[in-house]
Amino acid sequence: MYNRRALALTLAVALIGFLGTSMQAQENRRPQRSKLEQQDIDTLVQLVNGVAAGTQPAPSEVGVTWVGNHYLKTDSGRTYVPFTVNVDRRALGKKEVSMYVRAVSKAAAPAAPAGQAAPTTVTFPWDDINFIDVPDNGRVARALVLPPGEYDVFIALKERATDERNAAPGKTGFVRETLTVPSFEGSLQSSSVIVAANVEVLDKPLSDEQQRLNPYTFGSLKIDPMLTQQFPKAGELNVFFWIYGVQPDANKKPDLTIEYNFHQKTADGEKYFNRTPPQALNAQTLPPEFDVTSQDLFGNQGVPLASFPAGDYRLEITITDKLSGSTVKKDVPFTVAGS
Structure with a gap:
């Protein structure tokens, strides 16, 4: 008590305010990854690319559900969005997983100026990788920091890759959620x-x-x-x-x-x-x-x-x-x- x-x-x-600054700084830092970690990152990024483009179905080997989220102001003009998902722990063969989170704005991207090629690389308002142990209750909480607007949030996870010979591909799970992120600038708000x-x-x-x-x-x-x-x-x-x-x-x-x-x-x-x-x-x-x-x-x-x-x-x-x-x-x- x-x-x-x-x-x-x-x-x-x-x-x-410090939350948004801290979270954005972490998201911007890209630490050196091991070969197995990079393998998981590549797999999850490709998975989200495929599901977002509609070229492959979302996997359902491991159930992942969006439980809820909240919106709070930061001092950067962005909004801090802590959220919770529930992972079906029983469907996992092990608790060690890689989890990729991406937020994509639903606003149409501006066309490239006449005479200029479209950019070859795509940046997202938020994308982040987590290497975590899923607790027994399956609850995993993380956060995003986003400008106000409407977003699709994609979360893909898989059992961590190992260097075991002839190891089976890790089971995967997926959830997609639409968020309308508010602005807290201006008059009285909560x-x-x-x-x-x-x-x-x-x-x-x-x-x-x-x-x-x-x-x-x-x-x-x-x-x-x-x-x-x-x-x-x-x-x-x-x-x-x-x-x-x-x-x-x-x-x-x-x-x-x-x-x-x-x-x-x-x-x-x-x-x-x-x-x-x-x-x-x-x-x-x-x-x-x-x-x-x-x-x-x-x-x-x-x-x-x-x-x-x-x-x-x-x-x-x-x-x-x-x-x-x-x-x-x-x-x-x-x-x-x-x-």
């Missing part, structure tokens, strides 16, 4: 709301490589995202989000309120259930050194569900900027299971 008040005071000033299964406050930030392996770590805050909307009555709904585009006062402080209203879905429609006290983020509640012109605000609320009857609910989060008069709303659907 963590101290929620201490977390709010220390992470209200948390920045996401990141995706992350519903946490577990939360850990770290003693120090992760290294670049550790960050790559743990994309849901933000500074000293490590979140294990909830991958289902169903909770036991003994559980707690715990939400995290960042707020952008806030109007500053003369002292570079915000004046925000955050409301959390719960609505229950019934046979007769939706009805109000309950709410928590509004949260205020202003000069009185934030650290004296806080500067909203250079730091992003952080929101968090945790609600025990013991008093919620079994059923379906919607949490409505309303963020109001009193200085600009702007309001943003986010919905979080969830289910409380029967005992």
